Amino acid sequence: MTAGRLFVVGIGPGELALLTDQARAALRQAEVVLGYRAYLEQVAELLGRQRLEPFELGEEVARAERAVQLAAEGATVALVSSGDAGVFGMASPVWEAVERRLASGRPVPATEVVPGVTAALAAAALLGAPLGADWAAISLSDLLTPWEVIARRVELAAAADFVLALYNPTSSRRRWQIERARGLILGHRRPETPVGVVRRAFRPDQELLVTNLAGLPDTSIDMTTVLIVGAASTRLVAGRLVTPRGYRPPPAAGPERSVDSPGSP
Numbered sequence: 412m413t414a415g416r417l418f419v420v421g422i423g424p425g426e427l428a429l430l431t432d433q434a435r436a437a438l439r440q441a442e443v444v445l446g447y448r449a450y451l452e453q454v455a456e457l458l459g460r461q462r463l464e465p466f467e468l469g470e471e472v473a474r475a476e477r478a479v480q481l482a483a484e485g486a487t488v489a490l491v492s493s494g495d496a497g498v499f500g501m502a503s504p505v506w507e508a509v510e511r512r513l514a515s516g517r518p519v520p521a522t523e524v525v526p527g528v529t530a531a532l533a534a535a536a537l538l539g540a541p542l543g544a545d546w547a548a549i550s551l552s553d554l555l556t557p558w559e560v561i562a563r564r565v566e567l568a569a570a571a572d573f574v575l576a577l578y579n580p581t582s583s584r585r586r587w588q589i590e591r592a593r594g595l596i597l598g599h600r601r602p603e604t605p606v607g608v609v610r611r612a613f614r615p616d617q618e619l620l621v622t623n624l625a626g627l628p629d630t631s632i633d634m635t636t637v638l639i640v641g642a643a644s645t646r647l648v649a650g651r652l653v654t655p656r657g658y659r660p661p662p663a664a665g666p667e668r669s670v671d672s673p674g675s676p
């Protein structure tokens with residue numbers, strides 16, 4: 412162990428109000444803050460004297476290696492990740508970089524993951540209460556996972572009636588995965604199953620759409636969108652998606668009667 416410290420900080424979906432106090436404290440303490448360029452911009456107003464090291468998309472392993480190396484050399488380092496760093500984020504590449512250093516006998520820094528609000532939770536809050544029962548988060552990106560594996564997970568989760576939070580639904584290079592996933596889900600769910608499509612949740616240009624599996628092809632979906640597909644029990648309440656937890660409702664309230672009316676006990 413070295414004197415340095417590494418915080419892997421989940422910065423939430425966008426709005427600074429959704430950053431935890433712990434995340435803010437980690438950013439304040441840091442001497443160096445690293446991260447994807449756009450995420451550093453997202454937290455820019457919380458940063459002052461820290462040295463910034465911006466990275467481009469696709470440089471996740473280099474980013475993790477650099478953060479661990481700087482902290483191992485004695486610096487206090489924050490590596491920012493959108494949403495929660497442990498959900499399709501930077502926390503696992505960091506721990507794998509730590510693992511490589513340990514395997515080669517090099518010193519490793521004290522490393523701490525600071526939780527954040529992941530996209531599924533941010534979207535769910537905007538949509539109502541779609542995650543009220545068991546749910547599964549699945550990334551549709553086949554960059555690091557073969558499509559056959561993803562398709563099997565989508566199919567089995569749909570068959571098991573999980574609510575589905577679909578991350579990475581498309582990118583500039585791939586658009587077909589979401590349509591294939593929709594086909595697999597339709598093998599187990601009604602076309603009327605509610606779907607929430609949330610783009611850029613808690614960012615200034617946020618977009619929210621409630622549709623259903625049949626209407627999904629007509630919606631615009633990009634790489635900053637997360638989708639929540641309802642389970643069999645998910646229904647619309649006042650235009651919001653609600654997956655009941657299964658409580659029994661209270662008996663229906665009848666018309667009020669005065670205490671001395673003929674029917675009173």
Ligand SMILES: C[S@@+](CC[C@H](N)C(=O)[O-])C[C@H]1O[C@@H](n2cnc3c(N)ncnc32)[C@H](O)[C@@H]1O
Nearest residue numbers: 424494495500529530578579611612634636637
């Ligand atoms: C590589 S994953 C990172 C997830 C992130 N670690 C989290 O916990 O939210 C990127 C995907 O997260 C989803 N995402 C991240 N931020 C979002 C936001 N503000 N609104 C909607 N979806 C978002 C999108 O599905 C996007 O393709």
